[in-house]
Amino acid sequence: MALPYILLVDDNKARSQHLEIILQFMEYRVKTTNSSDYDASTCEFEQLFAVFIAHDLHNRATLIKDIVDTSDKIPIILLIDKDASLQDSAALDSDIFQALECPVTFPALKRITDKIAASDAQDSSQEQGPVIQRRAFSDRRSGYDRRLSAQDRLKGTSQAIVNIRKAIAQVAKSDATVLILGESGTGKEIIARAVHDASLRRPKLFVPINCGAIPAELLESELFGHEKGAFTGALGVRQGRFEMAEGGTLFLDEIGDMPMPMQVKLLRVLQERTFERVGSNKTMHCDVRVIAATHRHLSEEIKENRFREDLFYRLNVFPIEVSSLRERVEDIPLLVEDIIACMETAGRGTVKFTRAAIAALMQYEWPGNIRELANLIERMAIIYPDEQVDVGNLPDKFQHYTPLDEMDDSAQGDQIDAVAPLEKTELNDNTDNLPPALAQLPSDGIDLKEYLNVLEGDLIRQALLECNGVVAHAAKRLNMRRTTLVEKLRKYDLDR
Numbered sequence: 001m002a003l004p005y006i007l008l009v010d011d012n013k014a015r016s017q018h019l020e021i022i023l024q025f026m027e028y029r030v031k032t033t034n035s036s037d038y039d040a041s042t043c044e045f046e047q048l049f050a051v052f053i054a055h056d057l058h059n060r061a062t063l064i065k066d067i068v069d070t071s072d073k074i075p076i077i078l079l080i081d082k083d084a085s086l087q088d089s090a091a092l093d094s095d096i097f098q099a100l101e102c103p104v105t106f107p108a109l110k111r112i113t114d115k116i117a118a119s120d121a122q123d124s125s126q127e128q129g130p131v132i133q134r135r136a137f138s139d140r141r142s143g144y145d146r147r148l149s150a151q152d153r154l155k156g157t158s159q160a161i162v163n164i165r166k167a168i169a170q171v172a173k174s175d176a177t178v179l180i181l182g183e184s185g186t187g188k189e190i191i192a193r194a195v196h197d198a199s200l201r202r203p204k205l206f207v208p209i210n211c212g213a214i215p216a217e218l219l220e221s222e223l224f225g226h227e228k229g230a231f232t233g234a235l236g237v238r239q240g241r242f243e244m245a246e247g248g249t250l251f252l253d254e255i256g257d258m259p260m261p262m263q264v265k266l267l268r269v270l271q272e273r274t275f276e277r278v279g280s281n282k283t284m285h286c287d288v289r290v291i292a293a294t295h296r297h298l299s300e301e302i303k304e305n306r307f308r309e310d311l312f313y314r315l316n317v318f319p320i321e322v323s324s325l326r327e328r329v330e331d332i333p334l335l336v337e338d339i340i341a342c343m344e345t346a347g348r349g350t351v352k353f354t355r356a357a358i359a360a361l362m363q364y365e366w367p368g369n370i371r372e373l374a375n376l377i378e379r380m381a382i383i384y385p386d387e388q389v390d391v392g393n394l395p396d397k398f399q400h401y402t403p404l405d406e407m408d409d410s411a412q413g414d415q416i417d418a419v420a421p422l423e424k425t426e427l428n429d430n431t432d433n434l435p436p437a438l439a440q441l442p443s444d445g446i447d448l449k450e451y452l453n454v455l456e457g458d459l460i461r462q463a464l465l466e467c468n469g470v471v472a473h474a475a476k477r478l479n480m481r482r483t484t485l486v487e488k489l490r491k492y493d494l495d496r
Contacts, residue, residue, distance in 0.1 A: 005029035005047055009038055009063060010054040010079060014235040019052065019079070019104050026106075026113065028074065034061050044323040050116055052100070075116045079104070103236050106244045110205065112146045153190050155338045156331030159487055160323035164191060171318045172198035177270065179255075180293040181234030184324030185371030188293040189253060192322060196249040200206050201289055204248030209241050221278050230279025242275060242286050249289045256296030256307060269312045290315070295363050325373065327486045330431045332362050335370060339377050352379040352388045360391045360398045457492040460485070464494070 010016040011034045023030045028049070051067055053060060055078045067074060077098045098112050110424055154161055154168075172195055180188045189208060196206045214222050221230075225240030241250055252258075258266065269275050269289060274283050292315045301307035325332070326471055336353060344350045355362070366372055380389050384473045391398065460478065467473035476484040488494075 003334055005031055005044075006050050006052060007043060007048060008032045008055070009035060010052070011035055011057060012054060015079065015102055018236060018238070019102075020110075022104060022106055022109055029114075032296075035063065038063060040070065042184060048074050050077060050113070052077045052079055054078075055080045077112060106239055107205075108315035109247075112132060124469060133351070153196060153338070154187075156328060157334070158328035158331050158483060160328045160483075164320060164322065167318075167320050168194050168198055168360040171195060171320075174318075175199075175201075175289050177289075177315055177317045178291040179317070179319045180291065180322060181306055182293075182295065183324050183369055186293045186322040186324060187370050189251065191322060192249070192251045192253075192291040192293060195291060196251075196289075199249070199289070201248050205245055206249045206251065207245035208251040209239050211251045211262075212254035217362045219259065220265065223262075223266070224275045224277055226278035227280045230277070234279065237277075239276075240277065242269065242288055245288045247287055249291060252290060252292040254294055255292040256294035256298055256301055259305070260308065263308045263311050267308065267314060268333070269292070270311075270314045272473075285295070286378040287371070325369040326364075328483050329362040329366075330481060332373070333358055335373060336377060339374050340381075343378060344382060348378065349381040349385050351377065351384055351386070353380075353387055354390045356391050357389050357394060360394060364398060365434055367370075453492075456488070457494065460492065461494060 005014050006028050007014055008019060008023075008030055010019075010032070016032050020030050020032055031043075035054075046070075051074055053063055053076060057063065057275050064076060065434040067076060076096060077100050079369060080099050098115070100108060101114060101263075123225070142337075153352050154165060157310065168191070178195055180191055182188055192208075193206055196202060211219065221234075221238070223240050223242060225238050225243055226234050228234060228236050252266075269286070273287070276283055295306075298307050298312050302309045302312060325335075336358065340350055340352075359371070361376075369376070375394075380393070384393060460474070462479040464471075467477060471485055472482050473490070475482040478485065
């Protein structure tokens, strides 16, 4: 089933393009047409979320009547130029009509779409037609905030996720700048949204921008906005992301890809909380919480003179490091469940996985992290809609992993073998520091925690040596999860 959309009818190309850009930024599907090309027979009215009609169209009244006759439940928003008189005041008293002054601003448009969504939510669940479709759409969108809260969207029980939840709870109480570090596809934007959702800025907007996806010559305009005529193609005044995020949170994704000239301007905003639109001398003040993220190692970028050190220190007030999926594979079952639930909510189908298939997913390295996992699940839902996926249905790269029953058997065997090396005296040279077995507790006592840490670290080192540095094999030797071993490698600062 096609997703709900917004119909935009306007003969003013510049005005319609400006509105379409903002609606698409808000993640709405938009169909644009002019008054002469409008054809009711081609409109999927049952899928309409709302209709935007320019107030100055010569056949506006006819268009409105046609839409109302088709369905009196479709909200119609009239686009009105500033200072223009509105003759349809009676129509505006209806719940169907809304007025929106042009040039359109993001906050004004957000208020109207939220009002439509709230109105739909109050309708009876027994209603049929466009209202139900719009409610599904608004639930999917308004649920975005609910699903992206710190507790709802950060799926997993691993220590890595527990630490991230703790960090979010700590930093959300302040307005400190946050720097999220992690590989591509690990869910850095979800963490940024979780920080916003848990903060006092939650009632305001969370505005994301990918610094690496926008051409360098357009990035300044995207961040700070521009005045009419500021450059070729600047047909009107446009708000930047800093203005859109006023009172809320601005998420600068892939900050490591930001060009050096823009880094200087961003540094000034962070220091002084002021900026100017492109083509304007008017200084504007901003109240915005900045969260940045990158997959790059910024310390290396600084050494290569590709990232400003002073900007790094401004951003790195509260760093949050995100583990890769291969370091927390125990979270995969919950992630799979969450991804499927999101697909069902968005109307993109569903699929199920057998226990053996999940086990195969947990043995894979996941270089693309959660994004790769989500893509795989969506692909399986397309190939096997509403069916159950087993190991044999997965792509070839998952076929060589140990079946679930064999994993259980080998794990039991390893549990016995893992103790065997401790009974041998021929230990590797690198385990000379292994503490001797204690026949009895020394009279002056012992720091048991330190003793056990030394013992554990040396046993891990021995297992790695025996397994030629292969963490997965060493984890089997020690009868522990691979992710647990990775955490301990960090704890004891051991190289693989």
